[in-house]
Amino acid sequence: MAEAAFRDEQVLISAEELSVDPMAYTILHATVSFPKPRFDGDYRPESGYATWCDARIPGSLHADLLDGFSARDTRLHFSRPAPDDLASALAELGVAPDADLVIYDDGSMTWASRLWWMLRNVGIPARVLDGGLARWTALRLPVDSGDIAGFRAATPRTGLTDRGLxxxxxxxxxxxxxxxxxxxxxxxxxxxxxxxxxxxxxxxxxxxxxxxxxxxxxxxxxxxxxxxxxxxxxxxxxxxxxxxxxxxxxxxxxxxxxxxxxxxxxxxxxxxxxxxxxxxxxxxxxxxxxxxxxxxxx
Structure with a gap:
């Protein structure tokens, strides 16, 4: 059974709550495009950057789970990066060490949850947007589109350790x-x-x-x-x-x-x-x- 002491942990945020003051948060978009397999072994993940450019929550940043937010020295996709590498990837996006993080995706919250679990493992608190972009747009909340030319890097977080998750x-x-x-x-x-x-x-x-x-x-x-x-x-x-x-x-x-x-x-x-x-x-x-x-x- 669930442990009641942990039941109130804040791991989600609703679209309604986020829309009150989205600029109070650093919002990360974590979608990967992943077509259904046409045959056994058909594995074709692609960056979700294009979908972020097409429609995104205003002010959000695209976190690429196939590149900066995955380990680069493994033959597997989506392998977790080392804590310091994860800190560097966040800093390169311009995520400040004290940022209040919200993560969302364009699908069924799986990609956002992947990034949330990586952050949780190194002790960085974050919340996943319940229902993702679909819920956001269903409420007719504003969206942006278009490319963004570069970000201003932030200072990397320090002292991150693997918590064994x-x-x-x-x-x-x-x-x-x-x-x-x-x-x-x-x-x-x-x-x-x-x-x-x-x-x-x-x-x-x-x-x-x-x-x-x-x-x-x-x-x-x-x-x-x-x-x-x-x-x-x-x-x-x-x-x-x-x-x-x-x-x-x-x-x-x-x-x-x-x-x-x-x-x-x-x-x-x-x-x-x-x-x-x-x-x-x-x-x-x-x-x-x-x-x-x-x-x-x-």
Missing amino acids: WRDREDVLAVVSGDAPGTLVCALDAEQFAGTATTRYARRGHISGSRNLPAKSVLADGVLHSTDRVDELAEAALAGSGRPLILYCGGGVSACLLALALVRAGHTDLAVYDGSLEEWTADPALPMRTLEERSGGA
Whole structure:
């Protein structure tokens, strides 16, 4: 069950609240364009900069999760940068060390949640705009468009440290083998978990022993469900499971939306597997399952 002491943590901001005085915040846009796969292994993420230029919340800055806000020394997409590199990326955008941060995206809050989790891991408070740009525009709030030529860099934050909210391949292997406590939770849709849908990754299905709690299930009309409803969904999917929860998805993005919903509801003993299925499925020696295999089918 959720821990009541954490239930009031402010991880969201509504469009109505932000619209009262948007200039009081530094607003970061974190969208990545990610078409649906046409065939297994069809992986085509693209920068969301163009969508930010087309329509954005006035005063917002585009945080590129494929470039400055990802590690540059890895073959994986969206890998978390080191704390100092994250601080540098924020400073290059012009984000002041004392800025009150709001993050949004053009989709279903997954990209905004990814950046929120990265910041949370190094102790930088931020809030995600509930419903993103879709909710903002549905309320007929103002939008800007067009390119912006450069930003004035700010002083980087100092003293940032990793708070251990991420897990890597070896951590997940330890849970799968029973050498470490925990429960793996797949945040992908039920069809992707079952292995019946086309996947962007090398193999279909889920990591052996996983539970399934789709990230999309915590949304209703594009905004987060109530904390009580998230608790109900978590109880139904994770009843009897051990802690900590290690959330994963395809590339460590949708899992962050699930983390946002669970943290807001008071769940704290959880982490995100950064490499997720992009890393895991690339090694044929690592165990994967489909629902057909779990039920004993051919």
